[in-house]
Amino acid sequence: MPLRIGITARLLHDPPPGLGLPQKRLQFLESSMAHWIMGHGAIALMVPFIDESAHVAPHRVPLSDIVNLLDGLVLQGGVDICPEMYGGQLANPAWAGDPIRDRYELALLRGFIEAGKPVLGVCRGAQLLNVAHGGTLVQDIPSQWPGAVPHQDTEHYDRLAHDVVFEPGSGLARWYGGATGHRVNSIHHQCVDRLGEGLVVEARSPVDGVVEAIRRPGPGFVLGVQWHPEFHLTPQERARGLLDSGPMMQAFLDAARERSGRPRPGAA
Numbered sequence: 001m002p003l004r005i006g007i008t009a010r011l012l013h014d015p016p017p018g019l020g021l022p023q024k025r026l027q028f029l030e031s032s033m034a035h036w037i038m039g040h041g042a043i044a045l046m047v048p049f050i051d052e053s054a055h056v057a058p059h060r061v062p063l064s065d066i067v068n069l070l071d072g073l074v075l076q077g078g079v080d081i082c083p084e085m086y087g088g089q090l091a092n093p094a095w096a097g098d099p100i101r102d103r104y105e106l107a108l109l110r111g112f113i114e115a116g117k118p119v120l121g122v123c124r125g126a127q128l129l130n131v132a133h134g135g136t137l138v139q140d141i142p143s144q145w146p147g148a149v150p151h152q153d154t155e156h157y158d159r160l161a162h163d164v165v166f167e168p169g170s171g172l173a174r175w176y177g178g179a180t181g182h183r184v185n186s187i188h189h190q191c192v193d194r195l196g197e198g199l200v201v202e203a204r205s206p207v208d209g210v211v212e213a214i215r216r217p218g219p220g221f222v223l224g225v226q227w228h229p230e231f232h233l234t235p236q237e238r239a240r241g242l243l244d245s246g247p248m249m250q251a252f253l254d255a256a257r258e259r260s261g262r263p264r265p266g267a268a
Contacts, residue, residue: 075120176244
C-alpha cells in the first residue's frame with residue numbers, strides 16, 4: 001500500500017463568474033503540490049473542509065478518523081493568516097487573511113502532531129506551524145522589517161529568488177550536504193516574528209535574517225519552509241539554480257514510512 005499523504009485545501013469563497021459556479025465556495029489544490037508528492041511514489045489526497053454551519057456538519061467524520069487514515073499532512077500555501085489567531089491587531093485590511101481556513105488547518109495540524117505523524121508546512125503552512133505553537137508573525141516584511149531584501153514580487157509571482165543559509169546541524173543541512181550555497185524562490189510578504197514555543201530555526205535569509213524554515217525538534221517530522229519547493233520541479237526552475245526539492249520530500253516520506261512501519265518501495 002503506498003503512503004497516503006493529506007493536503008489541506010485552499011478555499012476560494014467567491015469564485016469569478018467565468019468558472020461557472022457562482023456563489024459556491026471552491027476547495028482546490030495547486031497541481032505542482034500533487035505532482036511533488038506523487039512523483040515520489042505516494043498518493044496525494046486533498047482533505048476537504050466542512051463548514052461548521054453546514055447542515056451536514058453534525059454527521060461529518062471525526063478528525064481522529066481522518067488522521068488515522070492518512071500517513072502525513074502537507075499544509076499548502078495561500079492567503080495570509082488572520083492576526084487574531086496569534087493575538088495580533090490587523091494593521092491593514094488587505095492582510096486580514098481567512099480565519100475559516102485558519103481554524104480548519106489548525107485543527108488538522110494539531111491532530112497530526114498529537115498522533116506523531118509527519119507534517120510539512122509550505123509558505124503559509126510554515127507560518128501556521130509557528131502560530132500553532134504560540135508564535136507571532138510579521139504582517140508585512142517591506143513595511144515592518146527594516147533592511148529586508150524583497151521577498152515577494154507581485155508582478156512576476158514565482159520569479160523572485162534569493163539565497164538561504166541552513167543552521168549548522170539542522171535537518172536541511174544534513175539532507176543537502178551543508179549550510180550554504182542554496183537558493184530558493186520567494187513568494188511571501190509575511191514571516192515569523194516571535195518563534196513559537198518548542199520550535200527551532202532551520203534556515204534564514206543571510207542578508208536580512210528573515211526566518212525561512214522552522215522545525216519542531218524531537219521525535220517525528222514537523223517542518224515548515226517559507227519557500228515553495230513544489231515549484232522547483234521543472235527543468236527551467238532547476239536551471240535557475242534553485243534548491244532540489246527531492247531530498248526534503250524524501251525525508252518527509254521516510255518519516256511517514258517509519259511511523260507507519262512500511263518499507264521503502266523496492267526494499268526487501
